[in-house]
Amino acid sequence: MTETKRETRLYAGMTRRTLCVGVAGAAALMGLGALNLTPKQALVRPPGGQDEEQVIGACVRCEKCVEVCPRGVIAPAHIEDGVLAMRTPVMDFASDWCDFCAEENGGAPLCVAACPTEALRLPAGATAQGTRLGVARIREDWCLAYAAAGCRFCYDACPYDAIDLDANGRPHVVEERCNGCGACEAVCVSLKNGSISSGATERAITVKPLPQA
Amino acid sequence: MKTKTIRILIPLAVLLAAGVGFVLHTGLGNLSAIGWGDIALLCPLGALGTMLATKTLVPKALISLAIAAIAIVVLGRAFCAWVCPVPVVSKLRGIFSKRPADGAEALEPGNECSPAVLTDDERAALKRAAGSCGSAQDACAKKGCASCADVRAKLDSRHLILGGSLLSAAVFGFPVFCLICPIGLSFATVFLIILLFSGGDVTWSLVAVPALLVVEVVLLRKWCAKICPLSALMSLVAKANRTFKPAIDDAACLETGHGAACGRCALACEQAINPRHPELGARWSECTKCRACVDACPTSAISLPFLPAKGATAPQGARVQEAADRADDEAAAQG
Secondary structure (H helix, E strand, O other), X not given: OOOOOOOOOOEOOEOHHXXXXXXXXXXXXXXXXXXXXXXXXXXXXXXXXXXXXXXXXHOOOOOHHHHHOOOOOEEEOOHHHOOOOOOOEEEOOOOOOOOOOHHHHOOXXXXXXXXXXXXXXXXXXXXXXXXXXXXXXXXOOOOOHHHOOOOOHHHXXXXXXXXXXXXXXXXXXXXXXXXXXXXXXXXXXXXOOOHHHHOOOOOOEEEEOOOOO | OOXXXXXXXXXXHHHHHHHHHHHOOOOOEEXXXXXXXXXXXXXXXXXXXXXXXXXXXXXHXXXXXXXXXXXXXXXOOHHHHHOOXXXXXXXXXXXXXXXXXXXXXXXXXXXXXXXXXXXXXHHHHHHXXXXXXXXXHHHHHHOOOHHHOOOOOOOOHHHHHHHHHHHHHHHHOOOHHHHHOHHHHHHHHHHHHHHHHHHOOOOOHHHHHHHHHHHHXXXXXXXXXXHOHHHHHHHHHHHHOOOOOOEEOOOOOHHHHHOOOOOHHHHHOOOOXXXXXXXXXXXXXXXXXXXXHHHHOOOOOEEOOOOOOOXXXXXXXXXXXXXXXXXXXXXXXXX
C-alpha cells in the first residue's frame, strides 16, 4: 500500500499523523469499553430495566424515558453512580412514585414504550405489583416514628400493604410484599422534620437496589 | 438571513425544542432518538452500537438505520452543517481566542493544498491531469504539503475511530461511543441544567458532562474532520449521494471565465473540498451542503442545484472528480 516514491509516506492512503490520530482514538474507545469489566454499583432501575446487563448493553443514553415519565420519577444516573452508568435511567422518588403509569397509560409504563433500543423491556403480562424495582429500607435512627413522633405517612401511602406498624406504631417493611414502587419514600417527611440534625443525608425510608442474586 | 446565521440558529432551535419537550414530558426526544411517543428515529451510530453490543436485532433500530441511510443518500452529510450542535458548541473556541474561529479554520494547514493561486504551468498540469488523478496528486505532494497528501484517501482517522467504537461495543457489550458522544453530551447538558432548576438536582455530572464536551469539541480542535465516527459513517453512505452538488457557472467563474486566479471556494470549504478543482480536494461524499463555497464565490458562479442540470454541460470539475474517484478506487483495488 505504501508508495515510498512519494515524498509523504502513506499508510493505507493515510499520512502517519492521520493514522496515529485514528489508532489513538480507536484505542481510547477500546479502553473506555473495558470499563464494563470493572465492578458496578447496583442501581434502582425503571420498570423493564431489571436486567442490568441489558440496560448497560442497549441504552444509548438518549434520556427519552426520563423525558416521557409523567411523574418525573426517572432521572439520569450521575457520575457518582459510576462512569459507565452515567446518563442511564435510575429511579428518583423525591416527589412521586411509580405505579407503571396506571392512570396515564392503563398500567403499561410509558418509559418502556418510549425506549427505542429495548434497554427497558418487560416480559408479557408484567404488572406493577409483580415487578420488583427495589426494596424499601428504613433507617431507624432517622425515622421520626422511631423517635416516638407518631409519624405513619409511609404506612398510609404503601399501596401493597408492605409496611406493618408494630405495637409502638413504628413501621417495618414486609420485604415479600414490597416491590420498590417508592410511594413510601415519596411521602417520607423525616428530612424536612428534623432528622437532618441527627446527621441524615437522605430520607428515613428509601428504595434500595435488590440484593444481587 | 445569512447562511452562517441560519446554521447557528437551527442547532440552537433543536436544543431549545428538546429542552422544552423535556420539561413538558412530550417524548419528543433529542437527536439521539427523535420522535413522538413510541416512534423514535434512533441515531444510526447508536443503533449499530446497541445492536452489536446486545447481539440482537432491534426493530426500531433497524428501521432507524434504513431511514437514516435514505436521508443521507438524499441529503448527503447536510446534518453535519445544519442540525448538529457540535459546530455551534465549538464556536466557543472563538470566544477564548483572539483569532476569528471561522476564517482561520480555512487557512490552517491541511487546507493549504488547495491552490489559492494557480500559475499557468499548474493550470496546464491540471488539464493534463483530467482523467488521471495520480499526476494531480503528485503535483499536490510535490508542493511539499504533507498534511494534505491524504485528503483524497478513501479512509481516514474518523473511519478507524468508527471501527474502534463498533469493535469496542461488540467486545465489551455496550454502545461505547454513546458514553462520550458530543451530540449526546450537548443535550445532556441542557437536561442537567433543567433538572438542576426544576428538581434541585445537584451533582458532579453538572461539571463532568460540559467539561467532557468542551474537551472534545473545543480543545480537540478538529473533532468533526478528524475524529467524529458519525461523520465517518455518514461519509461512507454519502458516496451514493448525487444531490446538492456545487455547480459552477464556467462563464462567470473567475478562473475559467476570466483566466484569473481565485480559489476562494476551496479556501471556504470546511471539508477541504475544492469545487473548482475537485481532484485536489476531499471527495464529494464529505460535502455537508453548508453553502460556504456558494457564499464565498466573488462572482456568485456557484450554486447548489438539487440535481445536476440536465443537458447542460456537466461542470468540468465534476467530470474530473468522478474520473479521479474511479482512478482512486481502481488503484485501491490493485494496491
